[in-house]
Amino acid sequence: MSTTSEASSPEGTPPAGSPDGTSPPAPSDDTAPTASATASAPAAPEMAGGTTDRRTRSGWWPLLTRLHFYAGVLIAPFLLVAALTGLAYTAVPQLDQLVYSEQLRVEKVGDTAKPLTEQIAAARKAHPEGSIASVIPPEAPDHTTKVVLSVPELAEQDKQRTVYVDPYTGEVRGALTTWFGSTPLATWLDDLHRHLHLGETGRLYSELAASWLWVLVLGGLLLWFGRRRAYAGGSKRNTLLPERGARGVRRSRGLHAVTGVWISAGLLVLSATGLTWSAHAGERFTELRTSLSAYAPELDTSLSGGADGNAGHDHSGGHEAATSGGLPAGLTVDQVLEKARAAGLDGPVEISTPADDRSTWSVAQTDGLWPVRMDQAAVDPHTGEVTARVEWADHPVLAKLSTLGVRAHMGTLFGLANQIVLAVIALGLTTGIVLGYRMWWQRRPTRGDRRAPVGRAPARGTWRQLPWPALAVAAPLIIAVGWAFPLLGWSLLAFLVLDALLGLIHRRRADHAAVRA
Template sequence: MSDTLDPLLDEPRPTPPVPAGRTGAWRGLRPLVVRLHFYVGMFVGPFILLAALTGLIYTITPQLDQLLYRDALTVPAAPTSLDLRSQVAAASAAVPDGTVTEVRPAPDPASTTRVSFDAPGVAEDYSRTAFVDPHTGQVRAVLETFGEWLPTRAWIDTLHRTLHLGDVGRVYSELAASWLWVLAVSGLALWVVRRRRRSALRRTVLPEQSARGRARLRSWHGSVGLWAAVGMLFLSATGLTWSQFAGENVSALRSALSWTTPSVSTELPAAQSPTTDAPPMVTTPAVPDAPDLVGTTAERVLAAARGAGLSDPVAVTPPEEAGQAWTVSQVKRSWPLKQDAVSVDPSTGAVLETVRWADWSIPAKLAEIGISAHMGILFGVANQLLLVALALGIIVVVVWGYRMWWLRRPTRPGATAPGGTERPGVGATVSVGVAAVVLGVFFPVLGVSLLAFLLGDAMWQEHRHRQSA
């Protein structure tokens, strides 16, 4: 047996015997996996570190909202409330140049009603939202919101997704999400295969307390990475659904397989011919302009949704165009989720269509549950604490990886390149190259960067081979 300097170790150790049956694929693939894990970790590590740090900040935004916007979100509880028409009228008076786009009635006596507007000067995808005391009609605050997110949470959310760099910044998060699962799987393979050969289960799942120097660091890097691997895979999969390029492909695939989130139709029934016995029709515009009419219609639509069994919290949404139905949707994303929705004829208050959460396809449910868990909403504080632990785990694994490189940096005497001098098998390189092409169709950022790595690694290995010849 010869002694080799393994790039994952801090000192030479005898090369362990390779059991029969394992001398083919893994032996040819291992040098490539080692270099892939090392070099990708070196270059993509900063992006993953940024995503983990901003994600860590994002996990505490619910508490930040309660701290910073308590006056806007909460009111003294009272036994009686104003009707929705009066609340919408109060909000419209506070945003006189806006058009109502959504009404979220107070879900409990201690909360405010949210009325969102499309108004001049509001950024794309944002709304100007008035927070109304449902008992007094007082407007507690008017804030710029992104969906249901308040300003601070929206700012941190954008920081996490794009670093406030627009579409260019979205590439950073897609790069991090695309490579996170590759680093997790490659690191898991290197760590578990080596430890299994040494029959060291305890040292596989727990760090070696007796080790010193780089060996101790490597032990912590491997064992913490092992425990965090499932979480990394989950964050990568759910994060890619929001990405710029892969996200579009995921949406197209879900649409092709009928896995999309179901929605109610906003089409109104065709007008029937009047008869002498027919009662007079209520003629309320589909998209009323006057605040009183908006509030009156919203109240009629909400009453119909309540009759159909929709409980709080709900969002009442006017149609974007005249001649369409209003929709009422449950918006509870914590467990158990409430996601029922109905469409309502604004003139008659008749429920036209109902979509229940129970009717969603399993893939659509899993997507909704996964996204809610990614945002720390699904299980409340427990979900947040789990994400905090996962983010901290990713941060320390990345930092330990850079620390291990520093202890074995190329400028040190006797340092060797990751993967040693052993060249990967041709079959392994071709297989990974084919995988890169296939992945590139669905995950363009991952595929292009993986092909670039394979090309660069092949050129570098050829250069080293010629120098040593």
């Protein structure tokens, strides 16, 4: 981790050969032998002048230990915030039903729903402002119809006004300011998780957490499984379950590691999916998708077969309708939906109005539950002909993975099961962080002449133990990773500079103390 090496470790500084920064214990100690300590046990050959050549592959272990320690101590607060805010977001579906039941559900399920045209007329009577952007028929018998309006003052914030109508009575149940279909509460919790309501600056916290999360997970797995192999008393059970009879820091370390092992796959998925829509690493991902042409095909909503494939999804409300702020002339919404159903678009759908008189209606499936249904169709507003279609099967693999990953990250891909898994991962991450800090505190010196508030960091200068070929390969790899994940790269560089300065200050103090002695 460090670019400097100390001439000698200060009293109480843990040796570099221990993955948790502790000295190799005596048999009766409360700690277990470490992977690197065991691997480094054989004496290295002596060089001329009585020095020892310490460059060995086992040098990776103390270096990885130091990286894991510093990243854990400094990045864990960001991860803790992300875990707790993410935990709150997992409950969004239930919170929405609790807070907005008046808008989202009908009081009594009737026998026959009114035509969508009548429901839209009721919504427009109550809310004549703006223009109709889309209509979302009820997804279940006890759900309301959503009429989404594009209102100029809200469009600047990428928000809409959604009017909720009882499909059986035509009664307007209320209206909410929504963001891509999310209720105000869901939007507030989403903003809290993404940027703590601090705007673009706040997004740096979540990207920093996601950038380091996969490093901490992979590093922790390497250290733990390496330690289990090196520890003579280790077993497969102790790798996946807490060690029986362990006490003190050994018990905390075991719980910390085992918790990480069980949730590691989920953490890696969350890290990867979170980075795809981050500010800086997300830009790199966008460049990759562009170079690979890995975007979902766009639905052509032009009546003339023109190039503006995004027109059918324009919710700006810029088109002139047949009636002011109403629907365009030609087919009714009910007829458009009928044509889409006949074309095979079953399940939940969203019907978007034409952008102008040269565009079609667009109907898109919105079923995000696995297996997803996300086909789209363009419907001619005059003839009812399906002029274009995009099927989920047509999406490139990377586009599919991105879509599915984002939905899994948001807890909507597998319904309630997805929410429960995310909650368990968030609680597990929180537990692992608390245990990590507990280990740091438990390892503090407690003797009268060596007291300290927390444990010391693993010894610096461990990179000097690595073979030159390993350094030659690692350096460009680290640079490449830093380019792909800019916040990871810059924060790692900051760690190295700070660590080098601290090492320089320590050596000068040690030199002054030696001169005075």
